[in-house]
Amino acid sequence: MTGPVATSTTGATTAAPAGHLAAQARALVAIGRQSVRSALAVRSEVLVSGVAVLVRVVLVILVWRAVYGSTPEVVGVDRSTAVAYAVLGAVFTNVLNPFWRSSLEVRVRQGRIAVDLLRPVGLVPQTLAQQVGTTAAAVPRCVLAVLLALVIGALQAPAGGVLGLLAFAVSTVLGVAVALLCNLVVAMTAFWTLEVGGALMVYRAVAQFASGALIPLWFMPGWLRGTLEWLPFQAQVFTPLSVYFGTVRGWDAVGAVAVQALWVVLLALLAQLVWSRALHRVVVQGG
Amino acid sequence: MIRAEGLVKEFTRPVRRTGPLAGVRSLLTRERVTTRAVDGVSFTVDRGELVGYLGPNGAGKSTTIKMLTGVLVPTAGTVEVDGRVPWRDRTRNARGIGVVFGQRTQLWHDLPLRDSFELVAKLYGLDQPDYQRALGRFTELLDLHEFLDTPVRGLSLGQRMRGDLTAAMLYGPPLLYLDEPTVGLDVVAKARIREFVAETNAVDGTTVVLTTHDLVDVERLCRRVLLIDHGQVLYDGDLAALRRRYVPYRDLVVTLAREDDGPLVAPPGTTVVERPRSARDTARVVVFRFDPAQTPTPAVVAAVTAEHEVVDLDVTDPDLEAVIAEIYSSGRVRA
Amino acid sequence: MAEPPADGAAGTAAREPWRPQLREVSPLRAWWVLMATSLRVVFAYRSNLLNTALGSVALQGSQLLFVGVLLHRFEQVGGWGFGEVALLFAMRLCAHAVCTVPFGQHSAIDFLINEGDYDRLLLRPVSPFLQMLAWRFNPGSLGDLSLGVVVLVVAARLAPVEWTAGAVVLLVLAILAGGLVEAGVQFALSSLSFRLRATWSLKVTVDTTFADFGPYPLGVFGTVGSLALTFVLPLAFIAYLPATALLGRTDELLLPAWAAYSSLLVGPLVFWGGYRAFVHQSRHYDSPAG
Ligand SMILES: Nc1ncnc2c1ncn2[C@@H]1O[C@H](COP(=O)(O)OP(=O)(O)OP(=O)(O)O)[C@@H](O)[C@H]1O
Ligand SMILES: [Mg+2]
Numbered sequence: 001m002t003g004p005v006a007t008s009t010t011g012a013t014t015a016a017p018a019g020h021l022a023a024q025a026r027a028l029v030a031i032g033r034q035s036v037r038s039a040l041a042v043r044s045e046v047l048v049s050g051v052a053v054l055v056r057v058v059l060v061i062l063v064w065r066a067v068y069g070s071t072p073e074v075v076g077v078d079r080s081t082a083v084a085y086a087v088l089g090a091v092f093t094n095v096l097n098p099f100w101r102s103s104l105e106v107r108v109r110q111g112r113i114a115v116d117l118l119r120p121v122g123l124v125p126q127t128l129a130q131q132v133g134t135t136a137a138a139v140p141r142c143v144l145a146v147l148l149a150l151v152i153g154a155l156q157a158p159a160g161g162v163l164g165l166l167a168f169a170v171s172t173v174l175g176v177a178v179a180l181l182c183n184l185v186v187a188m189t190a191f192w193t194l195e196v197g198g199a200l201m202v203y204r205a206v207a208q209f210a211s212g213a214l215i216p217l218w219f220m221p222g223w224l225r226g227t228l229e230w231l232p233f234q235a236q237v238f239t240p241l242s243v244y245f246g247t248v249r250g251w252d253a254v255g256a257v258a259v260q261a262l263w264v265v266l267l268a269l270l271a272q273l274v275w276s277r278a279l280h281r282v283v284v285q286g287g
Numbered sequence: 288m289i290r291a292e293g294l295v296k297e298f299t300r301p302v303r304r305t306g307p308l309a310g311v312r313s314l315l316t317r318e319r320v321t322t323r324a325v326d327g328v329s330f331t332v333d334r335g336e337l338v339g340y341l342g343p344n345g346a347g348k349s350t351t352i353k354m355l356t357g358v359l360v361p362t363a364g365t366v367e368v369d370g371r372v373p374w375r376d377r378t379r380n381a382r383g384i385g386v387v388f389g390q391r392t393q394l395w396h397d398l399p400l401r402d403s404f405e406l407v408a409k410l411y412g413l414d415q416p417d418y419q420r421a422l423g424r425f426t427e428l429l430d431l432h433e434f435l436d437t438p439v440r441g442l443s444l445g446q447r448m449r450g451d452l453t454a455a456m457l458y459g460p461p462l463l464y465l466d467e468p469t470v471g472l473d474v475v476a477k478a479r480i481r482e483f484v485a486e487t488n489a490v491d492g493t494t495v496v497l498t499t500h501d502l503v504d505v506e507r508l509c510r511r512v513l514l515i516d517h518g519q520v521l522y523d524g525d526l527a528a529l530r531r532r533y534v535p536y537r538d539l540v541v542t543l544a545r546e547d548d549g550p551l552v553a554p555p556g557t558t559v560v561e562r563p564r565s566a567r568d569t570a571r572v573v574v575f576r577f578d579p580a581q582t583p584t585p586a587v588v589a590a591v592t593a594e595h596e597v598v599d600l601d602v603t604d605p606d607l608e609a610v611i612a613e614i615y616s617s618g619r620v621r622a
Numbered sequence: 623m624a625e626p627p628a629d630g631a632a633g634t635a636a637r638e639p640w641r642p643q644l645r646e647v648s649p650l651r652a653w654w655v656l657m658a659t660s661l662r663v664v665f666a667y668r669s670n671l672l673n674t675a676l677g678s679v680a681l682q683g684s685q686l687l688f689v690g691v692l693l694h695r696f697e698q699v700g701g702w703g704f705g706e707v708a709l710l711f712a713m714r715l716c717a718h719a720v721c722t723v724p725f726g727q728h729s730a731i732d733f734l735i736n737e738g739d740y741d742r743l744l745l746r747p748v749s750p751f752l753q754m755l756a757w758r759f760n761p762g763s764l765g766d767l768s769l770g771v772v773v774l775v776v777a778a779r780l781a782p783v784e785w786t787a788g789a790v791v792l793l794v795l796a797i798l799a800g801g802l803v804e805a806g807v808q809f810a811l812s813s814l815s816f817r818l819r820a821t822w823s824l825k826v827t828v829d830t831t832f833a834d835f836g837p838y839p840l841g842v843f844g845t846v847g848s849l850a851l852t853f854v855l856p857l858a859f860i861a862y863l864p865a866t867a868l869l870g871r872t873d874e875l876l877l878p879a880w881a882a883y884s885s886l887l888v889g890p891l892v893f894w895g896g897y898r899a900f901v902h903q904s905r906h907y908d909s910p911a912g
Contacts, residue, residue, distance in 0.1 A: 044818045052827040059835050066700050066842030074695055195670040201677025205684035214688045219695045298908050353909050358744045360905050381747035393742045397663045409655045412645035459640040491639045
């Protein structure tokens with residue numbers, strides 16, 4: 001991992017300010033690519049995670065079909081929508097695997113953070129680039145899973161034609177951004193306590209449930225849904241999927257996407273704030 | 288005590304590809320490379336011996352030790368330790384050996400040294416009075432007082448090594464394997480460990496197999512050495528004999544009292560070797576080289592001092608380091 | 623340069639040779655000695671203990687919440703009502719705790735192999751398998767256990783079961799056997815680490831599959847799915863089969879009714895098989911250089 005990063009590093013320190021940005025961008029791309037590569041490094045792992053998402057998709061289809069039984073519709077949601085939602089929910093969970101821990105926490109724990117801080121690229125961009133890389137590595141298997149679901153008729157094209165697809169794409173990107181930023185903020189608690197394992201597990205559980213990745217917010221009791229709508233988690237999964245199924249459309253969809261964008265901004269600011277605190281702490285306490 | 292015959296260990300691992308689409312290509316192929324780390328090694332070690340197992344980096348020393356200790360199953364060949372096959376009869380074997388890997392501790396990170404020892408005592412079935420006796424003895428010998436209650440992760444390298452040695456000897460194993468026990472230690476710490484090993488060998492009669500890159504360890508401790516490279520034995524025998532094979536001479540280094548002492552007279556059986564004058568020399572230094580088997584050292588000293596006025600003299604053995612360096616770089620031992 | 627070999631013996635000539643008598647140590651005792659130490663270390667860091675246990679509770683709890691919401695809307699799943707699913711869920715979770723509390727350290731195997739710490743286990747006169755199980759103690763498993771017990775107590779009241787002495791014995795035995803099934807499967811997967819180096823994602827996949835699809839009556843997965851989750855991935859033996867016996871639902875099985883009790887036998891068998899696989903594969907361990 002040090003290879004490509006280190007070479008860009010030397011480039012960056014000697015370059016002029018204009019070239020500096022380009023060098024930083026190159027370094028970030030290198031980091032991202034490296035984490036794609038390391039995610040794909042062990043063959044058995046790649047095969048297993050590929051099979052795993054396919055199996056999960058099949059199992060959730062079976063469960064939701066059985067849950068509906070012969071009932072055509074529950075709280076206005078029909079069977080095929082519920083099944084398709086479950087499929088995409090499983091796929092999103094897989095892509096957003098950074099529901100798992102980010103590399104940041106591990107690096108802080110192992111004291112490697114000092115080396116990272118010496119690089120001319122900020123630590124936050126480094127971490128994000130890594131997470132984007134890991135996320136990208138999950139895309140091929142998720143495409144496979146979606147294709148499988150389409151073939152066995154558990155999933156239909158998004159509502160609203162090309163425009164709907166476009167809206168879904170935008171909303172998905174924003175959803176991923178919200179998830180990555182949330183992970184980042186949570187991972188940065190590692191600067192305060194080395195015992196973040198438990199906190200990360202709680203976060204992961206809450207995120208998975210509250211994002212609507214397990215079960216759509218539609219089915220939740222009113223009070224619960226009302227609460228969850230005020231949290232950033234639903235912007236990770238539930239919003240993109242609502243756009244996909246056309247349960248929010250037109251101006252409502254624009255509004256939902258705007259809320260996502262707002263979360264991105266808020267979380268980015270929060271991350272910045274937490275980071276400056278963390279940096280202060282690292283500098284003062286020497287890591 | 289140890290009998291190894293035709294020991295072979297091969298490691299196999301998938302080929303790592305580079306270049307475009309490297310990831311995808313290595314996913315699709317099943318190509319594997321095999322390295323032969325140990326390639327037909329045979330030797331025996333008798334009870335009470337202290338053998339130096341030497342070789343350049345990557346020669347296969349650690350791999351051999353791992354086979355002798357039962358960590359690795361040999362690819363081919365046989366090994367017997369005290370009549371047992373280590374990997375097959377691993378638990379029995381483990382009770383009779385002490386092992387120290389200088390590069391990797393076997394103590395428990397989170398526990399104070401004392402607790403680690405206690406755990407070892409319990410796992411090996413050492414009675415409490417015996418344990419107390421042993422602890423007292425080793426604490427004395429290796430001077431562990433200061434850090435007995437420090438968690439292992441807080442120990443310096445030298446302290447940790449002494450802890451590891453104690454843990455390996457606590458239950459009095461008749462056989463001790465040491466893989467680079469002095470790596471990274473300061474002069475004093477090294478000396479202490481050497482002394483401990485020598486004593487264990489002499490007093491307890493512990494058989495010791497020692498791997499090291501520090502030739503002072505070898506000179507101080509080993510009469511017999513086993514040299515290996517590329518997994519094959521290059522030399523097995525007396526260290527002194529090996530040295531004689533390479534440099535069958537000894538040097539008498541003489542510092543003359545006067546700069547101009549007339550023509551040099553080399554006594555019979557010696558030759559004068561020019562030594563470039565170094566900045567350190569305050570007076571003229573002359574080296575007389577002779578074969579101690581032909582001309583006894585006292586005779587040479589007497590002859591030289593009779594001819595010249597001398598302020599200092601020193602008899603040096605040939606440099607083991609130079610011998611080993613030549614063997615490593617040529618990859619073989621002179622006949 | 624050449625000094626004579628150090629004769630440390632001179633200074634301590636009085637010392638007697640050190641050759642103590644060693645007692646035999648039973649594997650069980652050795653395991654307990656190591657496990658007690660691991661527990662001591664874990665309980666020394668109390669905040670981490672609580673923290674991690676809480677994390678596990680949250681993780682399993684989110685699944686409980688999911689099933690709860692589902693039943694709140696749909697009232698039944700695969701013909702099973704709230705109380706029945708709750709019992710199934712609780713049995714699965716308790717079985718999971720039976721697996722993770724004493725045997726959870728199989729999850730350390732990738733680390734042990736790749737970092738070479740497995741060497742240490744091989745150098746001690748104790749089965750490396752037992753040493754692995756006592757390597758560290760995962761406080762998260764206590765979270766599994768506490769949540770499992772709480773849910774079980776509640777579910778036992780909700781479920782339409784007459785809790786005779788026989789039923790209680792069956793429940794306890796079934797939970798133990800279920801834990802053994804899960805542990806055996808994880809041991810078998812762990813054994814692959816000796817060749818594949820990394821089985822972490824495989825084990826996590828199986829673990830989450832058990833956790834996420836364990837609370838449903840097997841019928842929901844259809845014929846092929848049920849058979850696969852019985853004979854390929856033995857999920858059915860962990861809780862479902864004995865649960866049908868307790869709930870008097872053995873008529874919905876694809877197998878004869880006595881199969882509902884089979885997990886009591888299958889549990890120990892899978893456990894033993896997983897252990898043997900581990901021992902067998904461990905011959906392929908090639909200690910990393912250095
Ligand atoms: N687990 C392994 N997988 C692959 N190759 C290995 C493995 N262990 C050792 N090797 C290779 O086997 C050879 C011998 O290694 P070994 O560790 O025995 O050398 P050594 O003599 O102890 O060297 P050093 O003096 O550097 O410690 C090396 O080429 C090493 O790369
Ligand atoms: Mg070595």
